Amino acid sequence: MALMILPILGSISVSEGLVAMVTLCVFYLLMRFMHKDIPEGLQRLPGPKPLPILGNVLEIRRNPHLTLTAMSERYGPVFQIQIGMRPVVVLSGNDSVRQALIKQGEDFAGRPDLYSFRFISNGKSLAFSTDQAGVWRTRRKLALSALRSFANVESSTSEYSCKLEEHICKEGDYLVQQLSSVMEVSGSFDPFRHIVVSVANVICGMCFDRRYSHDDQELLSFVNLSDEFGKVAGNGNPADFIPFLRFLPSQSMKTFQDINKRFNVFVERIVREHYRSYDKNNIRDITDSLIDHCEERKLDENSNVQVSDEKVVTIVNDLFGAGFDTISTALSWAVMYLVAYPEIQEQLHQELKDKVGLDRSPRLSDKSNLPLLEAFILELFRHSSFLPFTIPHCTTKDTSLNGYFIPKDTCVFINQWQINHDPNLWKDPSSFSLERFLTADGTELNKMETEKVMAFGLGKRRCIGEVIARSEVFLFLAILLQKLRFYGKPGQPLDMTPEYGLTMKHKRCQLCASVRVPGQP
Numbered sequence: 001m002a003l004m005i006l007p008i009l010g011s012i013s014v015s016e017g018l019v020a021m022v023t024l025c026v027f028y029l030l031m032r033f034m035h036k037d038i039p040e041g042l043q044r045l046p047g048p049k050p051l052p053i054l055g056n057v058l059e060i061r062r063n064p065h066l067t068l069t070a071m072s073e074r075y076g077p078v079f080q081i082q083i084g085m086r087p088v089v090v091l092s093g094n095d096s097v098r099q100a101l102i103k104q105g106e107d108f109a110g111r112p113d114l115y116s117f118r119f120i121s122n123g124k125s126l127a128f129s130t131d132q133a134g135v136w137r138t139r140r141k142l143a144l145s146a147l148r149s150f151a152n153v154e155s156s157t158s159e160y161s162c163k164l165e166e167h168i169c170k171e172g173d174y175l176v177q178q179l180s181s182v183m184e185v186s187g188s189f190d191p192f193r194h195i196v197v198s199v200a201n202v203i204c205g206m207c208f209d210r211r212y213s214h215d216d217q218e219l220l221s222f223v224n225l226s227d228e229f230g231k232v233a234g235n236g237n238p239a240d241f242i243p244f245l246r247f248l249p250s251q252s253m254k255t256f257q258d259i260n261k262r263f264n265v266f267v268e269r270i271v272r273e274h275y276r277s278y279d280k281n282n283i284r285d286i287t288d289s290l291i292d293h294c295e296e297r298k299l300d301e302n303s304n305v306q307v308s309d310e311k312v313v314t315i316v317n318d319l320f321g322a323g324f325d326t327i328s329t330a331l332s333w334a335v336m337y338l339v340a341y342p343e344i345q346e347q348l349h350q351e352l353k354d355k356v357g358l359d360r361s362p363r364l365s366d367k368s369n370l371p372l373l374e375a376f377i378l379e380l381f382r383h384s385s386f387l388p389f390t391i392p393h394c395t396t397k398d399t400s401l402n403g404y405f406i407p408k409d410t411c412v413f414i415n416q417w418q419i420n421h422d423p424n425l426w427k428d429p430s431s432f433s434l435e436r437f438l439t440a441d442g443t444e445l446n447k448m449e450t451e452k453v454m455a456f457g458l459g460k461r462r463c464i465g466e467v468i469a470r471s472e473v474f475l476f477l478a479i480l481l482q483k484l485r486f487y488g489k490p491g492q493p494l495d496m497t498p499e500y501g502l503t504m505k506h507k508r509c510q511l512c513a514s515v516r517v518p519g520q521p
């Protein structure tokens, strides 16, 4: 965050800088003057002393999840920092986060009004906007029910248990073919580049009843830019925290707006086509079901409309957007870990060979028979913690936590990375070990341990795509592990350093894979 703010400060002229400084100092003094009193019996939040205007950005530096974890050791699980001019409460520690998000869920269920979030789905995003509680709740319910019904809808053939399974199996097989042919032609491949299209096709199937070729330029032009989206949405744009910066030119903000625009144009075109061909007797996908909800509502005299049609239909933007970047990132990391730990890759292949065999494709129902693969996925989520923070939260009223006063409208960061690496919760947290999730004989998962991993948030704002995400990660991985052996490109060391963002990604790289021939080791 600091690194993003400083270059921008450097590009202001001296006179502009002076005017801005004076304005900010007056604003800063006003803010101090208006500072809320602490109610009796409660304490002021601990935390590092902020500098005027910049706050604590100089201390947070390049990897906020690590610096804020280090600060939690000093100040405790609930503390306050200041990013630019905005106070931010940082929560870590399993107990405090559960207390806030579950026991006091209503108090912490809001989203902060951040400038950059206004560009996501034209400010109408379910996940990022500051919708009133009633509107957000109605939209969330609609999104959940649309997702559930289209994941569970019957497949067109008896070969699959449901449509979701059919989509994943078909895309998984296609991904295997795609990677094998790229290997033949080029001798290596960029894992994220191919995984992201396969995963995008699963959610495209559910949302828009269509799939795209791995060379479709329009789809590629924004799915491959999802890293840039995550960098701004995860870091917080400087203009989110120092308001006057929104009036100055910023390259990262321009890129962010451009990605959002391309994304919105892509989805809007498909939605318009759906409105044209909508037939209430043939609901093809999630977009149709959302349009149907709006149409039915118009016929219902008793309907108490509080959410506009636009806000109903743009739910599909959230489902599509959240549905490809997160899962592609998880799978891309999974392949990196398989390459980094070849002995684990062989154990996972052996488990599939023993429990599923090599003559048929894995299915969702195989999950409970593959504890090692399940442990691998859990350890992947824990160790990479590729969503280091949840989406920022915001308090909906004056509240308190662990005896500290937190005023209404305070921005709250939840440090998932800290929970997943807390030495009080995990033995040797930095080592990648599947054993931590398995019973002593290795045949079952250890439930107590599995529930400690935090990847999907908790409580009122918990991810609504969790079930689909877990199914996709499991089945894609089972298909890849059954058919391919992954390895590093000779002479190119594997770089597992994450690049900070809303979803942390590994650097783009080239890997190799060979097709496993049945009967050969």
Ligand code: HEM
Pocket (backbone or CB within 6 Å): 126, 127, 128, 140, 143, 147, 203, 318, 319, 320, 322, 323, 324, 326, 327, 330, 387, 389, 390, 391, 392, 393, 455, 456, 457, 458, 460, 461, 462, 463, 464, 465, 466, 468, 469, 470
């Ligand atoms: C591995 C995959 C995924 C991970 C790790 C993940 C994680 C998360 C996290 C951490 C949040 C924020 C929770 C909070 O703010 O407290 C979230 C929210 C959300 N996720 Fe996911 N997610 C994944 C996949 C998906 C999928 C596949 C969908 C939909 C198809 C989805 C839809 C959403 C939505 C709509 C929200 C916003 C919920 C709200 O604000 O009420 N996610 N997710």
